Amino acid sequence: MSRSSSKRWLAGWLGVIWLGALPALCRAQEAAPGVFGEVIDVRVVNLEVVVTDKSGNRVTGLGSGDFLLKVDGKETPIDYFNEVQSGVMVDPGAVAEGAPQSLPDLRPGAPISTSYLIFVDDFFAIERDRNKVLDSLRKQLPLMAPEDRMAIVAFDGRKLEMLSSWSQNSRELERTFRNAMARPAYGLQRVAERRRLTTSQGLLSSAGVRSAFQFPGGNVGTNLSPEEREYVELVTSQVERTVSAASATLRSFAMPPGRKVMLLLSGGWPYDPAQTAPEDKTKPVLDSDIPRAEKLFQPLADTANLLGYTLYPVDVPGLEGQGPDASEQTAPDPTTVNALDTPEREGETSLGYLAQRTGGRAMINALRINALGQAASDTRSFYWLGFSPQRQRNDKPHKVVVEVKKPGLKVRSRSGFLDFSRKSEVTGMVESTLLFGSSPTLGSLPVRVGEIKKAGGGLMEVPLEVAIPSDQITVVPTNGKFVSQLELRIAVIDEDGWTAEIPVIPLDLAGAKAPDPGSHIRYNTSVKLRKKKNDLVVALYDVASGKLISNRVQVHP
Numbered sequence: 001m002s003r004s005s006s007k008r009w010l011a012g013w014l015g016v017i018w019l020g021a022l023p024a025l026c027r028a029q030e031a032a033p034g035v036f037g038e039v040i041d042v043r044v045v046n047l048e049v050v051v052t053d054k055s056g057n058r059v060t061g062l063g064s065g066d067f068l069l070k071v072d073g074k075e076t077p078i079d080y081f082n083e084v085q086s087g088v089m090v091d092p093g094a095v096a097e098g099a100p101q102s103l104p105d106l107r108p109g110a111p112i113s114t115s116y117l118i119f120v121d122d123f124f125a126i127e128r129d130r131n132k133v134l135d136s137l138r139k140q141l142p143l144m145a146p147e148d149r150m151a152i153v154a155f156d157g158r159k160l161e162m163l164s165s166w167s168q169n170s171r172e173l174e175r176t177f178r179n180a181m182a183r184p185a186y187g188l189q190r191v192a193e194r195r196r197l198t199t200s201q202g203l204l205s206s207a208g209v210r211s212a213f214q215f216p217g218g219n220v221g222t223n224l225s226p227e228e229r230e231y232v233e234l235v236t237s238q239v240e241r242t243v244s245a246a247s248a249t250l251r252s253f254a255m256p257p258g259r260k261v262m263l264l265l266s267g268g269w270p271y272d273p274a275q276t277a278p279e280d281k282t283k284p285v286l287d288s289d290i291p292r293a294e295k296l297f298q299p300l301a302d303t304a305n306l307l308g309y310t311l312y313p314v315d316v317p318g319l320e321g322q323g324p325d326a327s328e329q330t331a332p333d334p335t336t337v338n339a340l341d342t343p344e345r346e347g348e349t350s351l352g353y354l355a356q357r358t359g360g361r362a363m364i365n366a367l368r369i370n371a372l373g374q375a376a377s378d379t380r381s382f383y384w385l386g387f388s389p390q391r392q393r394n395d396k397p398h399k400v401v402v403e404v405k406k407p408g409l410k411v412r413s414r415s416g417f418l419d420f421s422r423k424s425e426v427t428g429m430v431e432s433t434l435l436f437g438s439s440p441t442l443g444s445l446p447v448r449v450g451e452i453k454k455a456g457g458g459l460m461e462v463p464l465e466v467a468i469p470s471d472q473i474t475v476v477p478t479n480g481k482f483v484s485q486l487e488l489r490i491a492v493i494d495e496d497g498w499t500a501e502i503p504v505i506p507l508d509l510a511g512a513k514a515p516d517p518g519s520h521i522r523y524n525t526s527v528k529l530r531k532k533k534n535d536l537v538v539a540l541y542d543v544a545s546g547k548l549i550s551n552r553v554q555v556h557p
Helices: 127-139 170-181 187-206 226-252 294-307 343-358 365-379 422-436
Strands: 015-019 045-052 067-071 080-085 088-091 114-121 149-155 160-167 259-266 309-315 382-387 396-404 410-412 416-419 447-449 453-456 459-469 476-478 481-494 504-511 520-530 534-542 547-555
Touching: 045 396, 067 382, 114 127, 114 226, 114 365, 127 170, 127 187, 127 259, 127 365, 149 170, 149 226, 160 170, 160 226, 160 422, 187 226, 226 259, 226 294, 226 422, 259 343, 259 365, 294 309, 294 343, 294 416, 309 343, 309 365, 396 410, 422 481, 422 534, 422 547, 447 547, 459 481, 459 534, 459 547, 481 520, 504 520, 520 534
Parallel strands: 114 149, 114 259, 259 309
Antiparallel strands: 015 520, 045 382, 045 410, 067 396, 080 088, 080 382, 149 160, 396 416, 447 459, 453 459, 459 520, 476 481, 481 504, 481 534, 534 547
8 A cells, every 4th residue: 555645454344243231332422512522414505696896995885786696607595694783784685484493693783703713734834924914813812703613623733633623712813822832833844744755855866866857849848757756745644644633623613603714724735736846947747647636625615515515724934935025915816726836835725715705815925914803804894695506416516606796896715615415524524534633533332453464565454343323323123124334434543644535334233122221233244454553434324314423533553
């Protein structure tokens, strides 16, 4: 198994049998407060719409009739509409019959709170730069309105840690920011990885080896050298890991009230890692099997759009090179990025992409020092539109366009949503449990690790026995049998932070009689893992009830 692929093969199941009552094989873990651990059911797509004139000034006083909403090019009714000015509801407008009860308070004059979710990237960030931004956020806490709240999460490349659940206590949040500044940061390791590649490239060039990787003619393009490809695969996996962590954070804090904002403190995620490695930036990378650009970041934008979060990515490194003051510089347009862009511009472009897709703003260079103030100002006044799509749950993307009928006005809003399937949503929740290390469902599914055996190639085979509680699943009488439709998922992360794709194993159980109350159904399977310390989350999803139960176990070689 290739290290760069960050994948493992999970073996198939061996069998299922009925058992009597069993004691819990793994002790339940207390869920971290504030983490949303149930399967998400989003029925409404919220659109926070900012309208400006040619000079960039906010335009207020528009009604629902002034807007045109299109989904996949087709005009779509606006199910509800209201305007917020300076954090207060101005006019609730019209609400469609049958609109969901989860809408914001529609009373004129009602304050609209903002929930700020802070994601701290300790993996790419250099401690000096990160602490400068964290300290600025600490100092800007008084800018939050009394009804606002904040939660803070950090990711170190291996696991997520909730530093603070939702809180409105400024003293507690200030203390949390100070604690976050004391955490280790690993950005210098990313710098060292880059320097090793540069040194290798210099040695190859001086030895005249570089030409071995060029196509005839030399100017059509170039494949990556083995050293460059290894570096690109490493950086790509690191970006995927961090983006997955940010997505897991959103899912775990899915349902706060009011306007939902995530401040993404990025240590410098390259928009297209494949373009960061070649020594000659003028030649495109031809390796088509490497994930590129928006394919890396679209999952995060999709999750934010589904849950109604607006992303405000923060450029933690700031202005790295020499040049004019860029305090008002915005992120580069991701549609114009090219192979000549610098690593700094690559990082800025990724932030611009995320902001553009979710209707937010990228806090580039000097703007990062006023990130909370900028986000607070930007989210105080907007139009709140909502519609209920005919969800097919087929994992297909849908383009959303909001237009203003009055000429000369500009609109900023999220650009679409992904119709997540139930399968994808459940898998996402299991991934969140794996990265956060805690969930309300942990401990409800007994799991036992069997005798570990060598599997060759640096792998080990790990037997697992899962005891499915009959009281936790739905058993339906069908055609003279008692049937239960389940899905088993096994998520893995090793001590180096490498994860695997999460398989979905269908379990269609059938018996001549219903299981006795308090009994368990034993399911045997095995997984092949690298010979490392591994954390596993084993989760069982009951299709009929939508209930998810899980447990976490550690495996030592």
